[in-house]
Amino acid sequence: MLAKCEDSVYSVRVKKCQICGKRASMFLTQIVNGQVSELALCEACARAKGLFDPQSLTFAEKFFPEEFKQRVDKLVRELTGAESPAPQPPVMSDLSSCPVCGFSVEDYRRTGHLGCPDCYTVFARELTPDAEQEAEPADEAPAVTRARLQKEMQQAVAREDYERAALLRDQINALPPADA
Amino acid sequence: MKLETLLSSTRNWTPDRNTTDGVVLGSIVRMVRNLPGFPFPGWSTAESRAAVAEQLLPVLRGMQGFKTAFCSEMSKLSYGQRRALLTRKQLTPCMAARQDGCYIIIPQRRPFIMMVNEEEHLVVHAFRNGLNFEDCVQDIQELDDTLQEELNFAHSPRHGYLTSIPAEAGDGLQLYCLLHLPALTTANMMNQVTKALEKLHVSISPYFSDAQDDTGHLFVLFSIPGPEDSIDEMMDAFLDVVDHIVLREVQVRRKLLAEPGLHLQDTIARAYGLLTNCRRLSIKELRDAVSLLRLGTLMGIVTWEEEEREILIALNQFGLDQACEAALAEETGDPQLCLRRATAAREFLNKHPHSFSDNTI
Numbered sequence: 426m427l428a429k430c431e432d433s434v435y436s437v438r439v440k441k442c443q444i445c446g447k448r449a450s451m452f453l454t455q456i457v458n459g460q461v462s463e464l465a466l467c468e469a470c471a472r473a474k475g476l477f478d479p480q481s482l483t484f485a486e487k488f489f490p491e492e493f494k495q496r497v498d499k500l501v502r503e504l505t506g507a508e509s510p511a512p513q514p515p516v517m518s519d520l521s522s523c524p525v526c527g528f529s530v531e532d533y534r535r536t537g538h539l540g541c542p543d544c545y546t547v548f549a550r551e552l553t554p555d556a557e558q559e560a561e562p563a564d565e566a567p568a569v570t571r572a573r574l575q576k577e578m579q580q581a582v583a584r585e586d587y588e589r590a591a592l593l594r595d596q597i598n599a600l601p602p603a604d605a
Numbered sequence: 606m607k608l609e610t611l612l613s614s615t616r617n618w619t620p621d622r623n624t625t626d627g628v629v630l631g632s633i634v635r636m637v638r639n640l641p642g643f644p645f646p647g648w649s650t651a652e653s654r655a656a657v658a659e660q661l662l663p664v665l666r667g668m669q670g671f672k673t674a675f676c677s678e679m680s681k682l683s684y685g686q687r688r689a690l691l692t693r694k695q696l697t698p699c700m701a702a703r704q705d706g707c708y709i710i711i712p713q714r715r716p717f718i719m720m721v722n723e724e725e726h727l728v729v730h731a732f733r734n735g736l737n738f739e740d741c742v743q744d745i746q747e748l749d750d751t752l753q754e755e756l757n758f759a760h761s762p763r764h765g766y767l768t769s770i771p772a773e774a775g776d777g778l779q780l781y782c783l784l785h786l787p788a789l790t791t792a793n794m795m796n797q798v799t800k801a802l803e804k805l806h807v808s809i810s811p812y813f814s815d816a817q818d819d820t821g822h823l824f825v826l827f828s829i830p831g832p833e834d835s836i837d838e839m840m841d842a843f844l845d846v847v848d849h850i851v852l853r854e855v856q857v858r859r860k861l862l863a864e865p866g867l868h869l870q871d872t873i874a875r876a877y878g879l880l881t882n883c884r885r886l887s888i889k890e891l892r893d894a895v896s897l898l899r900l901g902t903l904m905g906i907v908t909w910e911e912e913e914r915e916i917l918i919a920l921n922q923f924g925l926d927q928a929c930e931a932a933l934a935e936e937t938g939d940p941q942l943c944l945r946r947a948t949a950a951r952e953f954l955n956k957h958p959h960s961f962s963d964n965t966i
Contacts, residue, residue, distance in 0.1 A: 526644040540648040542641050542759030542767040545774075552771055553763075580757065581642055589642040 442467035523547045525588055543592060571600055606675040606713050608682075612689055612929055625736050627903045627917065628851045630823070633694070633732045633781035634741040636749060637725040637768055641759040645769035646707070646722040654706030654722045661721050664755045665710055668748075674712035679703040688932030692813065693925060694732075694783070694825075699724050716744060725768055727752075730781075736847065738780060738840055745778070776836045780828040780843045783812065784850065787822040787900040788857040791872060795819060798850065806831060807846050813892070813928070821892035821924065826850070862904060873901040877961055881954055886947040888931040894950075895924040901961075910958040923953050 442449045442465060449465035522529040528540025530551055539545065545552065578593040639645065643657050665671060679700065682690075690696035695711055700723045707722040720728040731745040752758075759767040766777035773779075789795055795809075802809055812823035828843045861869035876897035879890060886894075899920050901907040909916045927946055934942050 525642065526648060528644075528648060537772070538647060538769050539645065539771060541644040542639055545761055545764055545767050545771070577641060577757070584642070586642045 440465040442470050444470040524592060543589065546592070546596065571597060574600075606673055606711075608675060608677070608686060611675045611695075611711060611713070612693070625847075625851045626855050627899070628784055628786065628854050629736040629847065630783040630785055630921070631694075631732055631734055632736055632738050632741050633730050633783070634738060634745050635779040635781060636729045636731070636745050637727070637766070637773075637777045637779075638729075638749075638752070638756075638758040639726045639767055639769075641757065643726065645725065646703075647724065647769060649722075651705050657726050658706055658708055658721050661727055661756070662708060662710075664752065665719055665721070665727075668751060670715040671710065671712050674710050676708060676710045678705065679707040679709065680705050682709075685933040685935055685937075688935060689929040692928040692932050694730075694812075696720075697723060697728070697730075700728075716741075717748065736782070736844075738844070742778070742836060742840070773830050775830060776839075778836045778839070779830055780840060782826040782843070782847055784809075784824045784826055784847075784854075785822060785896065785899065786824055786850070786854050787896050788861055788869075789850075789854050790819050790822040791869065792857050792861060794853075794857065795824075798853070802826075802846065805842070805846055807843065820889045821928075822896040823892075858900070858904060869900075870906065873897045873904075873906055874961070877901065877907065880950045883947045883950065885943040886950055887943060888928060888946070891927055891946055891950065892924060895920055906962065908960050908962050916957060916959075919953075919957065923949075 440449045440452065441447065445467060447467045447469075450468050451466045451471045452464070523540055523544045524547070525543040526540035528544055530548055533539055533544070533548055533551060539548070574593050574597050578590050578597065581587070581590040581593060640657055640660060643649065644653050646654060646657075649657075662676075666674070666676060679687075687696060687701040690709075691698065691701055695718055696709060697720065700707065700709065700720045703722065708720070710719040710721070711717075716732050718730040718732070720730075729745060729748060731741045731748070733741050733744075761767055761774075764771070765775040768774045768777060786795070786798075789798060799809055806829045807826060808829055809824050809826045811819045812825055813820060826843075826847065828839055830839060858869075876894040879886070880894050880898065883890075898907060899917060902909065902913065902916060902920070911919075927949065931942065931946075
């Protein structure tokens with residue numbers, strides 16, 4: 426799907442990068458519902474768009490073809506203005522993806538991996554189908570859980586990780602009242 | 606510490622002669638930990654990996670015995686240097702493929718290897734010679750206690766320490782054992798062993814490669830952690846498996862030695878002849894010949910003036926050094942390497958007085 430053209434001898438028409446106008450070396454042709462979208466980028470622009478982070482790309486291609494396709498789709502849409510297929514409805518209505526890392530339940534089903542430690546809470550129903558949600562074991566009192574989560578929330582705020590802090594705040598609010 | 610110093614320093618994979626008949630070369634315990642709030646390395650961006658490294662590196666490098674450790678970002682290591690570290694089990698195959706934001710730390714005087722942003726945020730290997738998981742586990746638990754004074758790791762009361770693969774969450778510990786199995790390999794029994802192990806939550810792979818490359822007759826046995834297994838349960842089950850493999854290897858050695866066809870004696874004698882007379886030597890030939898020479902030593906076919914333990918260490922070191930040199934030279938494609946390797950083998954045998962005392966002739 427994605428090819429790097431090193432040799433121009435066989436290339437009759439030299440394409441230009443659709444971002445900076447320099448000579449393109451990375452080409453992508455995508456056919457969706459019979460509609461052809463072409464993308465041409467120079468290596469620098471492709472790298473700047475995050476397509477060639479050597480680690481995440483390899484990982485994405487190997488394990489997360491859907492995620493990789495979404496990234497490429499988004500880029501194609503930005504550059505060509507083409508209509509993209511309608512997004513698929515989420516598999517789980519309330520917990521389809523992790524708010525911290527963006528990992529989806531489909532990613533987990535396909536790879537057996539999780540995206541971040543918070544995925545254990547977000548995908549609790551998927552990981553332990555018997556449990557409605559991640560319940561703390563009986564040996565940890567709610568007050569202890571509350572204190573631990575509050576400490577983690579303060580740490581998240583200190584490092585300006587507000588997404589995680591919000592997730593922890595929601596978990597604290599979901600706990601039974603302290604005087605119960 | 607520089608990489609050259611690290612690669613030239615002795616790494617004593619000393620075989621455990623007393624309890625395992627020289628079959629077990631070393632024990633490794635792997636500990637994995639993750640920081641809360643960051644994506645796992647396989648799903649992270651360069652910025653996220655850098656943020657994880659920024660939190661971990663000052664703590665790791667500030668620990669006792671780590672101030673002068675070898676520390677490098679993976680992107681600074683060449684292909685050959687990575688291969689050299691891989692041959693010494695100072696790097697994992699997963700880490701060897703990493704680049705920016707991923708770091709390796711190897712102290713000179715403490716038995717640890719630390720990897721930042723490997724498959725998990727922090728991976729620590731504690732190693733010991735021979736069969737010694739108790740000390741490995743103790744070392745790693747002490748290290749974990751020290752780290753937890755300054756770091757908060759992702760932990761859930763339900764799952765234990767959280768890992769990128771949910772099935773591996775729990776204690777976050779895994780056991781590895783380095784085995785020398787020349788008799789089972791020579792007798793073509795490794796497939797049987799591999800299939801039997803699959804049923805026991807244990808896996809085995811060749812030391813030098815993930816493929817079917819069993820050169821050197823060296824293997825890595827590793828436990829596959831289950832979600833409910835504690836480290837003690839896992840260790841008991843794992844040691845049982847190691848005992849069975851050692852027993853089977855020793856039985857096959859004796860059986861091969863007693864065979865009237867003298868196949869084992871012939872194989873060892875040919876390996877000895879190759880090392881003493883060759884003028885060109887490939888790394889595969891060297892690995893196999895050194896392995897068979899070790900087997901000959903353990904079975905009393907080759908006798909040395911030095912103590913058996915010392916010569917076994919020297920043979921291991923020689924094999925590893927040559928594998929390292931081959932890995933480093935792979936980038937340059939040095940055509941003289943085969944010649945130098947043959948010379949080094951002859952020099953090794955000249956330097957260590959010995960006799961080939963096969964009483965079958």
